[in-house]
Amino acid sequence: MTPVKPILLAEDNPRDAELALAAMEEHHIADKVVVCHDGAEVLDYLYCRGSFKSRQWGNPVVVFLDLKMPKVDGIEVLRTIKNDANLKPIPVVMLTSSREERDLAQSYALGANAYVVKPVEFQQFISAVKELGVFWGVINEPPPEGS
């Protein structure tokens, strides 16, 4: 059996991260989730450097990306991923509070695979995160490694 490929969650707010994890817990996919707290950490993970130097090589099955993050913001991370031939196939889902047209347009222009606005209501948030996790982490077939 191939090692389980992780879901990368980029979320600077620990409470949002905890709530997201709680949501995924309900579907028993929380153990697949790797949480990064800023954009720089996401890039460290993807390029196996810094604190992720020794991680198992391979791309995550999906990246959930918040827009507003310290150091390197979501848009910057998205641009880096989609401009790198090795990282480009990774599905990127923008998971953000912003409903602004500008953010939507920019994200899709840079090649985001989906854009989800975090609902205020917890039940909706849970179901959204759960569905996202299940769809991208379980249902969706990830691109073949090394493509």
Add this chain to the structure above:
Amino acid sequence: MESATQDHPATTPSPPPPVSDPAPTGPAPTARVRLSEQVRRFATWMSHWSIEQRVLAGFGLVFLGILVISVMSYRNTAVVVKNSRLDTASHELIQLLGSIEEALVAAESGHRRYLVTGDDSYLKAYRGIMEQMPEFSRYLHALAGTSPEQRERVIQLEQLITQQLEIETNAIRERDTRGAEAVRQLALPGVAKRELDNIHRLIADFETTEQQATGARVLQSAGTTRSTIALLALGAMLQLVLLGSVYYLIHHDITNRRRVAAELRRQGELLQAANKELEAFSYSVSHDLRAPLRHIDGYAALLSKAAGQALDEKAQRYLQTISDSAKQMGQLIDDLLVFSRMGRQEMLRTTVNLNQLIKAVIQDLRLDLQGRTISWRIGTLPDVPGDPAMLRQVFMNLLTNALKFTATRQNGQIEIGAKREVPGEVIVFVRDNGVGFDMQYVHKLFGVFQRLHRNDEFEGTGIGLANVRRIVHRHGGRTWAEGALDQGATFYVALPLKRTSS
């Protein structure tokens, strides 16, 4: 210019004021009072004029003045030119008379010498004048001009000269036929001396008259020349006034325009900065304000789940309230963001078919009716210029309200119609038989977050009608409402039928 125009009535009553009494004639003080009264009334009348009318009136007066001056100067100059021509004629006439007199004197003394000596060479002057007389006569007539007095004198002079010459001719013939002795008594005293004296007097009169006329003309010419100079000076002054006014107006206009343009630019920059700030603000609201709410709701849910069993009913209800409040605030923030976007969003400008739009809105709302029956009355609606999505929002909000506030009615009735009261504008109304409202609160209806009902009566955040008003205003229209407690409400939306800028 204004003051120049206002000064005119005192001097030139050209544009007749409504107070066109005949010129005051009474004693001086009364006349002055009446004049100043007239000026005052004229000024009042003028003050109703627009600045353009005043400028036009001022320019008109100055132009009229210049025109009058030009005509008068022309006529003056014509008089001077004519006088100078007449002077030349007088001068020539006097000279001619001198020549004639000289010739006559020469002829007379020559013929006398001939009578005495018989020497033919003394008749040279006599023959000369005999030859020249018709020529002289023609000149005299030409130069005597139109004065009857002088014409009379010309004829008299001609007669005298003819007489004189005849006498001389007769004397010469006598000498030739009868010899020197026969004319001896004629030669010594001179036969034509008397006539010559008459001629001499006549010519003197002639000259005196011409000189007097010339003198009068010189005086007249001097007078007209002086008045011409004065008129030209006045004309030049008027033209200077005109030029000065034009310069002032243009300068004033340009300065004004520059000032307005600079002001506009500054306001535009301020507005742009304010808009940027607002955008940043709503962006921040959209991002940052929602996160804590999500956390409140989320942790309340997690707590409820973790401690569910251990919590009594009261504690459960508290948790539920926390969660409900968070949701409500989330809704408020979302509505506020929509409202803010509505003001900034670019407007599409197409023609919107309101009939189709209303039909589509009602179709969408049928899902929310939950088995209620509503009797709809929908009139014929016109096409209006505007943004389809925005206008859809307007009628969605109005109809949602109508449905909401008729929820307590057994037979909900909603009427949508259009009427035209002012040309270029259509009034669309939405009338319901719902709970209505008290007209004393009507001014609050369209305000942001203004509600006339408690949340447990009718749900809502109080943003719907604010959005309606904002959209309709951006379309160049108006909104208002009528209603009475428990007797339904009517909401009016007046939309322009022609495109306007927002």
